[in-house]
Amino acid sequence: CIVALIRKSIRMRISLVLFTQLVHGFIYTKKDLFKSCLGRQAKEKERPEYIPGKINDPNYVRIFDTTLRDGEQSPGATLTSNEKLEIARALAKGKVDIIEAGFPVASPDDFDAVQMIARVVGNEIADDGHVPVICGLSRANRRDIQVAWDAIKYARKPRIHTFIATSQVHMESKLRKTPDQVVEIAIDAVQFAKSLGCNDIEFSPEDAGRSDPIFLERVLQAVIDAGATTLNIPDTTGWNLPWEFGDLIQRLSKKFQDRDVIFSTHCQNDLGLATANSLSGALNGARQIECTINGIGERAGNAALEEIVCALKLKGDSHVNGLWTGVDPRFIAPASKLVAQYTGMNVQPHKAIVGANAFQHESGIHQDGMIKNKSTYEIMTPESVGLERDSNDAGIVLGKHSGRNAVATRLRALGYSDVADDTDRFLQVFERFKQVAEKKKGGLEDEDLEAIAGDEAYAANTHLWSLVSVQVTTGTGVTPTATVTMSGPDGVHRTVASTGTGPVDAVFRCIDDITAVNIQLSTYDLEAVTSGIDAMATTKVIVMPTPGTQLESTSLHASGSLSSKRFSGTGSDTDVVVSSARAYVNAVNKLINWNLRRTSASEQQADFAFPPRTNSSAPVVSPAVPAAAAA
Numbered sequence: 001c002i003v004a005l006i007r008k009s010i011r012m013r014i015s016l017v018l019f020t021q022l023v024h025g026f027i028y029t030k031k032d033l034f035k036s037c038l039g040r041q042a043k044e045k046e047r048p049e050y051i052p053g054k055i056n057d058p059n060y061v062r063i064f065d066t067t068l069r070d071g072e073q074s075p076g077a078t079l080t081s082n083e084k085l086e087i088a089r090a091l092a093k094g095k096v097d098i099i100e101a102g103f104p105v106a107s108p109d110d111f112d113a114v115q116m117i118a119r120v121v122g123n124e125i126a127d128d129g130h131v132p133v134i135c136g137l138s139r140a141n142r143r144d145i146q147v148a149w150d151a152i153k154y155a156r157k158p159r160i161h162t163f164i165a166t167s168q169v170h171m172e173s174k175l176r177k178t179p180d181q182v183v184e185i186a187i188d189a190v191q192f193a194k195s196l197g198c199n200d201i202e203f204s205p206e207d208a209g210r211s212d213p214i215f216l217e218r219v220l221q222a223v224i225d226a227g228a229t230t231l232n233i234p235d236t237t238g239w240n241l242p243w244e245f246g247d248l249i250q251r252l253s254k255k256f257q258d259r260d261v262i263f264s265t266h267c268q269n270d271l272g273l274a275t276a277n278s279l280s281g282a283l284n285g286a287r288q289i290e291c292t293i294n295g296i297g298e299r300a301g302n303a304a305l306e307e308i309v310c311a312l313k314l315k316g317d318s319h320v321n322g323l324w325t326g327v328d329p330r331f332i333a334p335a336s337k338l339v340a341q342y343t344g345m346n347v348q349p350h351k352a353i354v355g356a357n358a359f360q361h362e363s364g365i366h367q368d369g370m371i372k373n374k375s376t377y378e379i380m381t382p383e384s385v386g387l388e389r390d391s392n393d394a395g396i397v398l399g400k401h402s403g404r405n406a407v408a409t410r411l412r413a414l415g416y417s418d419v420a421d422d423t424d425r426f427l428q429v430f431e432r433f434k435q436v437a438e439k440k441k442g443g444l445e446d447e448d449l450e451a452i453a454g455d456e457a458y459a460a461n462t463h464l465w466s467l468v469s470v471q472v473t474t475g476t477g478v479t480p481t482a483t484v485t486m487s488g489p490d491g492v493h494r495t496v497a498s499t500g501t502g503p504v505d506a507v508f509r510c511i512d513d514i515t516a517v518n519i520q521l522s523t524y525d526l527e528a529v530t531s532g533i534d535a536m537a538t539t540k541v542i543v544m545p546t547p548g549t550q551l552e553s554t555s556l557h558a559s560g561s562l563s564s565k566r567f568s569g570t571g572s573d574t575d576v577v578v579s580s581a582r583a584y585v586n587a588v589n590k591l592i593n594w595n596l597r598r599t600s601a602s603e604q605q606a607d608f609a610f611p612p613r614t615n616s617s618a619p620v621v622s623p624a625v626p627a628a629a630a631a
Contacts, residue, residue, distance in 0.1 A: 329386070
């Protein structure tokens with residue numbers, strides 16, 4: 001461009017002074033282009049070698065993802081082991097530094113999931129040599145720590161993350177321990193973890209944001225001496241403001257600046273400040289940030305990984321003292337959709353970076369600016385986070401005559417590249433797409449395709465029960481009646497008829513009768529993804545086993561309390577009744593699979609952590625699954 005300016009200036013015989021002004025003006029107006037080039041150079045920085053307690057590049061910030069642990073603690077966000085593995089692989093593909101795979105002592109199923117991730121993802125070496133650290137959470141007691149180590153020790157880079165509360169309200173009301181006792185427990189926990197052969201130990205003083213800083217320093221000094229390599233400072237209740245939290249991190253990092261230890265942040269979003277607090281912590285000395293995909297987590301959630309990564313990519317050099325991260329932001333959109341589908345937690349449309357409206361412009365003034373120059377209203381491109389905005393400019397309209405290439409191309413543009421590139425899952429989506437396209441006139445919109453992808457590609461990995469047909473009779477003065485046919489694990493078709501308060505209730509009762517489960521419906525949401533009489537409907541349900549029944553599902557919470565497991569399911573169809581049935585069957589499959597895995601793991605465990613529940617050699621079969629199928 002500058003060469004072209006020079007040639008034009010010579011032809012027009014522009015003076016040297018005017019030419020200099022033109023070049024200066026060009027560089028100023030194209031400064032975003034130059035910044036983009038610098039950004040691409042920044043991406044090519046070599047990630048510093050992973051060393052516990054030390055980072056050779058003082059500006060490098062490690063990204064610690066806790067979607068599979070803290071994120072799964074969101075009500076209704078229960079994940080199957082295979083779903084956890086797929087999310088962990090997506091995180092590794094995105095070059096996340098540390099993956100907190102779960103809380104292994106919570107249940108045998110959680111233990112198996114963490115161990116599977118450690119064995120598989122913890123040993124998969126990327127083309128650039130990257131292998132993520134696999135971390136397991138434990139309370140500060142020897143049994144938890146032993147179980148965590150048994151789960152993660154198969155990874156190339158295993159880490160134990162242990163914690164105990166340090167705020168006055170937690171010590172007095174929850175732990176009922178004196179400060180001296182808390183210090184001794186913390187020391188013993190770290191020393192025991194080290195004695196097992198773990199040289200990467202993270203310690204968290206829970207509720208550090210409300211703890212006495214002097215006592216906090218005492219606890220941290222003790223665990224550093226005991227062998228801790230990462231000190232995580234959690235704002236457990238989202239209480240702190242950014243300047244408060246930044247001051248705390250600065251105080252602690254200066255106090256222990258001569259020790260080989262990394263300071264970390266873990267900020268909850270109760271006041272909507274999780275991302276701001278995390279960045280403030282990094283600005284003041286933290287070199288690890290704990291976060292989750294879509295910001296999911298306890299109560300109001302956690303700092304969102306996508307917000308942290310993009311903020312550092314865009315502003316790290318200029319406003320955060322040169323801080324940077326090795327995470328590839330192009331994995332963000334696919335990972336966001338994956339987590340949303342598997343957890344059943346939809347992303348609000350206005351959510352930063354991954355919301356449906358994040359790159360949409362409706363205002364006339366904004367649209368005019370975007371037409372002239374996209375940087376007028378966008379500080380990043382959708383392509384930079386894994387979306388393809390312009391792929392539909394060729395005028396492709398998806399309908400019953402569309403081929404595989406067109407559907408796959410549109411899926412990639414919508415952020416479902418993981419589905420488009422997986423032959424088996426794509427064929428499932430394509431077959432369902434054809435079925436819907438036959439019914440829907442005028443072609444399918446993006447929202448329709450997304451609903452189909454979510455329903456088919458991200459359904460439960462093991463379909464014990466599948467829906468064959470649904471028929472309902474309802475109306476004024478008529479008792480709602482449903483007839484449902486389902487295929488079981490043994491391949492046999494079963495048909496049941498039932499009445500209910502409405503057609504959907506009647507269908508759910510049929511499914512309960514066929515699968516022999518006793519569950520309660522806690523959430524039912526139905527929405528049309530597009531407009532019009534033939535719009536696709538998407539249904540989300542959350543179910544939980546009826547207390548006292550054989551399928552009652554509980555797991556140990558990190559706080560020490562037992563919590564009832566809830567299972568989500570989603571379904572889509574142009575028929576709202578069929579959509580609801582698909583969602584309900586999906587949730588039931590998750591529940592049964594979780595219980596089968598828990599039973600199987602309990603029988604196979606022979607150590608002190610998870611002793612067998614029975615000495616019988618006969619297989620334990622859920623009442624919801626025929627013995628022949630279990631065999």
